[in-house]
Amino acid sequence: GQNIDQPTEMTATEGAIVQINCTYQTSGFNGLFWYQQHAGEAPTFLSYNVLDGLEEKGRFSSFLSRSKGYSYLLLKELQMKDSASYLCAVSGGSYIPTFGRGTSLIVHP
Amino acid sequence: DAGITQSPRHKVTETGTPVTLRCHQTENHRYMYWYRQDPGHGLRLIHYSYGVKDTDKGEVSDGYSVSRSKTEDFLLTLESATSSQTSVYFCAISDSEETQYFGPGTRLLVL
Numbered sequence: 001g002q003n004i005d006q007p008t009e010m011t012a013t014e015g016a017i018v019q020i021n022c023t024y025q026t027s028g029f030n031g032l033f034w035y036q037q038h039a040g041e042a043p044t045f046l047s048y049n050v051l052d053g054l055e056e057k058g059r060f061s062s063f064l065s066r067s068k069g070y071s072y073l074l075l076k077e078l079q080m081k082d083s084a085s086y087l088c089a090v091s092g093g094s095y096i097p098t099f100g101r102g103t104s105l106i107v108h109p
Numbered sequence: 110d111a112g113i114t115q116s117p118r119h120k121v122t123e124t125g126t127p128v129t130l131r132c133h134q135t136e137n138h139r140y141m142y143w144y145r146q147d148p149g150h151g152l153r154l155i156h157y158s159y160g161v162k163d164t165d166k167g168e169v170s171d172g173y174s175v176s177r178s179k180t181e182d183f184l185l186t187l188e189s190a191t192s193s194q195t196s197v198y199f200c201a202i203s204d205s206e207e208t209q210y211f212g213p214g215t216r217l218l219v220l
Contacts, residue, residue, distance in 0.1 A: 042212060042213050042214055043211050044211070045209070089152075091206055095206040096142075096154065099144075099151045100151055101150065101151035102151050
């Protein structure tokens with residue numbers, strides 16, 4: 001089976017840096033996804049990590065440690081528009097992603 | 110944005126009635142998925158398809174059936190809607206294991 005854990009809610013201040021953690025226990029591992037979902041909208045793809053290490057895309061970076069079953073999404077220079085849910089998903093043996101429950105990020109001025 | 114649409118976008122129905130949701134893509138992607146999203150549960154897979162007439166069950170398939178007679182269309186049917194099936198339904202498509210593109214969602218209320 002698959003078990004994916006991430007915090008339910010986080011708050012941060014505009015301009016700051018926030019790290020959203022995701023831990024997983026899965027039968028098989030192919031890759032780990034991060035999606036962003038604004039309220040009332042569809043999830044949109046942010047990143048896909050297959051190998052260990054940090055991948056940077058502008059203000060967003062994603063880190064993976066396969067040996068620890070751990071990933072984080074790092075958001076820099078937070079903006080109000082970054083207020084959203086962030087979904088961690090793991091692709092296991094079947095290549096079909098299993099999603100965590102999501103982390104609701106609230107950015108305050 | 111990937112060409113993926115869902116219809117209807119909103120629906121209210123009564124318990125016991127059949128309901129069909131449609132997902133349509135213009136990307137010619139092989140894989141199509143139906144998820145439901147509920148507070149406290151995140152996205153859960155209902156059914157998926159890996160080609161025309163090739164489908165399989167996901168985590169929460171009870172009470173749902175699917176059909177895919179053409180590459181571009183994936184239908185989700187609630188055979189006899191129940192209040193527990195009130196949810197937001199998302200369709201997704203992919204052509205590889207590296208990403209999925211989601212449709213805009215269908216909000217279903219079963220009274």
